[in-house]
Amino acid sequence: MEKFVRLDGLVAPLDRNNVDTDAIIPKQFLKSIKRSGFGPNAFDEWRYMDVGQPGQDCSLRPKNPNFVLNQPRYQGAQVLLTRQNFGCGSSREHAPWALLDFGFKAVIAESFADIFFNNCFKNGILPIVLPAAEVDALFKQVEATPGYKLVVDLPAQAVIRPDGYGIPFQVDAFRKECLLNGWDDIGLTLRHADKIHEFEEKRRIEQPWLFA
Amino acid sequence: MPKTLYDKLWESHVVHQEDDGTALIYIDRHLIHEVTSPQAFEGLKLAGRKPWRVSSIVATADHNTPTDHWDEGILDPVSRLQVETLDANIREVGALAYFPFRDPKQGIVHVVGPENGATLPGMTVVCGDSHTSTHGAFACMAHGIGTSEVEHVLATQCLVQKKSKTLLVAVEGRLGKGVTAKDIALAVIGTIGTAGGTGYAIEFAGSAIRGLSMEGRMTLCNMAIEGGARMGFVAVDDTTIDYLRGRPFSPRGDAWEKAVAYWRTLKSDEGARFDRVIQLKAEDIQPQVTWGTSPEMVVGIGATVPDPAKQTDPVKREGMERALQYMGLNPNMGIKDIKVDKIFIGSCTNSRIEDLREAAAVAKGRSVAASVKLALVVPGSGLVKRQAEAEGLDKIFTAAGFQWREPGCSMCLAMNADRLEPGERCASTSNRNFEGRQGPGGRTHLVSPAMAAAAAIAGHFADVRDLL
Numbered sequence: 001m002e003k004f005v006r007l008d009g010l011v012a013p014l015d016r017n018n019v020d021t022d023a024i025i026p027k028q029f030l031k032s033i034k035r036s037g038f039g040p041n042a043f044d045e046w047r048y049m050d051v052g053q054p055g056q057d058c059s060l061r062p063k064n065p066n067f068v069l070n071q072p073r074y075q076g077a078q079v080l081l082t083r084q085n086f087g088c089g090s091s092r093e094h095a096p097w098a099l100l101d102f103g104f105k106a107v108i109a110e111s112f113a114d115i116f117f118n119n120c121f122k123n124g125i126l127p128i129v130l131p132a133a134e135v136d137a138l139f140k141q142v143e144a145t146p147g148y149k150l151v152v153d154l155p156a157q158a159v160i161r162p163d164g165y166g167i168p169f170q171v172d173a174f175r176k177e178c179l180l181n182g183w184d185d186i187g188l189t190l191r192h193a194d195k196i197h198e199f200e201e202k203r204r205i206e207q208p209w210l211f212a
Numbered sequence: 213m214p215k216t217l218y219d220k221l222w223e224s225h226v227v228h229q230e231d232d233g234t235a236l237i238y239i240d241r242h243l244i245h246e247v248t249s250p251q252a253f254e255g256l257k258l259a260g261r262k263p264w265r266v267s268s269i270v271a272t273a274d275h276n277t278p279t280d281h282w283d284e285g286i287l288d289p290v291s292r293l294q295v296e297t298l299d300a301n302i303r304e305v306g307a308l309a310y311f312p313f314r315d316p317k318q319g320i321v322h323v324v325g326p327e328n329g330a331t332l333p334g335m336t337v338v339c340g341d342s343h344t345s346t347h348g349a350f351a352c353m354a355h356g357i358g359t360s361e362v363e364h365v366l367a368t369q370c371l372v373q374k375k376s377k378t379l380l381v382a383v384e385g386r387l388g389k390g391v392t393a394k395d396i397a398l399a400v401i402g403t404i405g406t407a408g409g410t411g412y413a414i415e416f417a418g419s420a421i422r423g424l425s426m427e428g429r430m431t432l433c434n435m436a437i438e439g440g441a442r443m444g445f446v447a448v449d450d451t452t453i454d455y456l457r458g459r460p461f462s463p464r465g466d467a468w469e470k471a472v473a474y475w476r477t478l479k480s481d482e483g484a485r486f487d488r489v490i491q492l493k494a495e496d497i498q499p500q501v502t503w504g505t506s507p508e509m510v511v512g513i514g515a516t517v518p519d520p521a522k523q524t525d526p527v528k529r530e531g532m533e534r535a536l537q538y539m540g541l542n543p544n545m546g547i548k549d550i551k552v553d554k555i556f557i558g559s560c561t562n563s564r565i566e567d568l569r570e571a572a573a574v575a576k577g578r579s580v581a582a583s584v585k586l587a588l589v590v591p592g593s594g595l596v597k598r599q600a601e602a603e604g605l606d607k608i609f610t611a612a613g614f615q616w617r618e619p620g621c622s623m624c625l626a627m628n629a630d631r632l633e634p635g636e637r638c639a640s641t642s643n644r645n646f647e648g649r650q651g652p653g654g655r656t657h658l659v660s661p662a663m664a665a666a667a668a669i670a671g672h673f674a675d676v677r678d679l680l
């Protein structure tokens with residue numbers, strides 16, 4: 001996993017509540033057995049005028065000019081700004097894979113769905129929860145200011161606006177460490193292999209039916 | 213101190229805990245299907261790691277598999293590759309049980325686990341699938357995980373977790389005739405909202421829940437995720453134990469007695485504290501129908517489509533307007549005036565034997581309306597299918613004009629050939645009415661199996677209570 005420390009990135013606004021993972025990456029693309037290459041199909045149904053199928057050359061497809069991420073001013077965005085309950089629905093990790101492949105490294109929202117939130121950290125994307133009033137103010141600024149960028153400073157746990165105003169955010173100490181160092185969870189867990197064995201043996205004696 | 217069921221489940225699985233509360237949680241059962249596992253197996257192999265305990269794995273192919281012409285195999289080459297990749301991965305690493313495509317016991321992962329006794333009370337159950345919450349019906353700590361976590365469980369038999377808050381949803385009283393677990397689930401989501409359960413583990417309790425069968429409890433816990441909760445569960449009682457007796461992977465003899473004694477402790481203690489409590493009266497719950505593109509956009513069958521003009525929150529109002537536009541509905545029209553094109557009875561929410569019995573009771577001796585293009589009944593597993601056939605339910609459905617299919621996820625998410633065409637409207641017993649969920653441009657209304665059957669007969673939404 002790539003490290004995440006500090007980001008100075010263009011912001012794209014997706015002004016909706018309850019953006020679900022089916023919308024982020026429609027199911028026909030889940031048939032892939034790879035982890036990469038989902039970017040061109042991120043938000044497929046909103047982004048293109050035709051119905052997307054796996055294996056198409058997306059550069060040839062008609063784009064929906066009304067979809068915000070298609071607007072020239074948001075090309076190259078690295079920070080996605082959205083509203084409540086982002087990433088709800090299916091647990092598909094293809095959703096953060098698609099966002100990452102598209103170029104997003106951080107997502108700012110009022111709230112996230114739980115599994116999606118978790119999946120972001122496993123892929124080096126930082127999901128940031130900010131109060132509704134701050135999110136609202138950011139939407140107004142982004143829309144009013146072409147080229148609007150935000151600094152996301154993970155060590156300082158703050159989102160810094162171009163006017164210098166800093167908005168603090170919370171992140172679990174453990175997850176922060178993992179992101180800052182690009183650590184692989186599995187390697188960390190296996191440091192406790194002895195404890196896992198010990199727990200398992202006890203369980204095998206107490207509840208043998210679980211080990212049939 | 214009195215403990216909640218969640219406290220008990222959590223504490224009995226902590227392998228190690230960090231100071232900030234992050235814990236390593238031991239996983240008893242790992243369910244696997246073809247869509248969310250290939251990258252995990254590949255990752256494991258690339259890192260030179262071996263699965264920790266293959267006897268925890270129960271696998272099946274369900275999302276991509278066709279529901280008819282099984283003799284022809286899987287025609288879509290991309291779907292076929294995914295299913296074959298699962299075959300190859302399981303062949304290589306092994307499993308407690310594998311129900312591949314065309315196996316007599318193949319089916320939807322959340323139907324197959326419980327019916328084989330592979331889901332037992334007190335377990336932690338995970339799967340790369342959000343509806344893993346279904347297994348909470350057996351007093352399990354059961355939830356969906358992403359593919360990285362699938363790999364993590366394969367490699368370590370653990371997950372890194374933080375304890376959730378607890379939400380008690382108490383439903384007291386008796387459900388009215390024609391009102392089912394699905395209606396409770398939708399009514400709860402309508403009350404708390406799709407993000408209302410975020411950060412919580414839900415315990416469903418109260419006399420109305422006690423009165424549900426295991427099938428009903430599975431339907432309810434299945435939908436916990438649609439209320440934002442990672443998991444939902446129900447305490448163990450006689451209904452749980454009766455269901456498990458004699459299932460293939462249930463314990464036997466002395467082990468059964470010992471297990472039952474332990475399982476009976478799996479309930480919240482008298483006086484246990486919850487972070488939040490919600491109470492519903494069973495008598496107040498009507499058969500539910502969703503009108504929008506989120507499960508919280510739901511009303512009773514007698515109601516009208518809500519009017520965004522009456523919504524004061526601008527973001528919510530815009531969401532409602534967008535949903536109505538997508539759904540092709542006008543504010544204030546009667547739910548019963550909404551005509552349907554297709555009917556789908558199936559999915560891990562409502563494809564068990566009891567669901568099919570409820571739908572068949574409505575369909576019996578009646579016919580699907582001529583305006584309905586397709587009415588599908590897709591049993592949740594091969595076992596459900598044969599049981600239904602033994603009871604003659606298939607004959608009732610086909611005589612009424614429904615199609616009787618092979619088991620799988622089918623039109624719940626339309627990864628196989630069963631799907632809606634753009635603009636088509638479906639009464640569906642599945643769990644998600646998101647834009648495009650059942651096919652690009654398709655319009656989904658979530659209902660119970662009995663209500664889906666009633667809509668099939670009427671050609672529009674109808675109150676099933678008038679047909680019973």
Ligand code: SF4
Pocket residue numbers: 274275320321322341343559560561620621624625642643
């Ligand atoms: S039936 Fe639907 S919700 Fe259930 S596992 Fe299959 S695709 Fe997922």
